[in-house]
Amino acid sequence: MTAIIDKRVCAEIEGDFVLFLIGMRVNRPLKFWKWWPVAKAMPKMIIELSKRPELGMLHARTHFGFPNIFLVQYWRSFDHLEAYARSRELEHLPAWQAFNKSVGSNGDVGIWHETYLIRNGAYENVYNNMPAFGMGVAGELRDATGARKEARQRIQAAAETPEAS
Incomplete structure (x- = not known):
């Protein structure tokens, strides 16, 4: 404890930083084959970011309240966040591409994020x-x-x- x-x-x-809120909403709970891959993608990213502090994530905390799951993240800068999101060698971009291929805008799973430069x-x-x-x-x-x-x-x-x- x-x-x-x-x-x-x-x-x-110290200095400017980014507050990043990101989440998903399960819109059709019975279609678990659609939302489960989305739900399990984020822990892989958090593990990757936790092992590599040079990528710029300072802290993350996950909040569960089915059907919503969201994370509060603190980043060193927007440049760090954007570089992570666009990198072909890291977890995010392949997960984003898989989401767009599997779910896209069909309504099964909602995703969102908000970015604040502090x-x-x-x-x-x-x-x-x-x-x-x-x-x-x-x-x-x-x-x-x-x-x-x-x-x-x-x-x-x-x-x-x-x-x-």
Whole structure:
């Protein structure tokens, strides 16, 4: 079990980064031969990315709520994310091509993603009585005290760092 941090902390990631949300929705549960290959493709990608930090994924967490499955991912940059998505030698592109061939737009399985470029310091978060979670895993945890006690102070402190643009 992951250790609970029994104090208020906040997370920081140095520089700009990308928040990437990606998921699938099983629209026709009885057509398991259509949605199962899609569902099992993502763990292969996450394993690959976890073993190769130079590809740029900082952290990923999967959330299940059938018929929806989605992942929250933190990436070092959009360039890293795009390079991974387009690489012919890595897991994503062949999985994407297989999806388009097998499912395409027939309605059996829905897929989606949202990409957010987060500018240095243009975010705020707080965790209390939690294990490291979300940005707290992707970045570094700091005490949420003093200049970081309130949400407005945390976002202003992050925006005023020398690296902030």
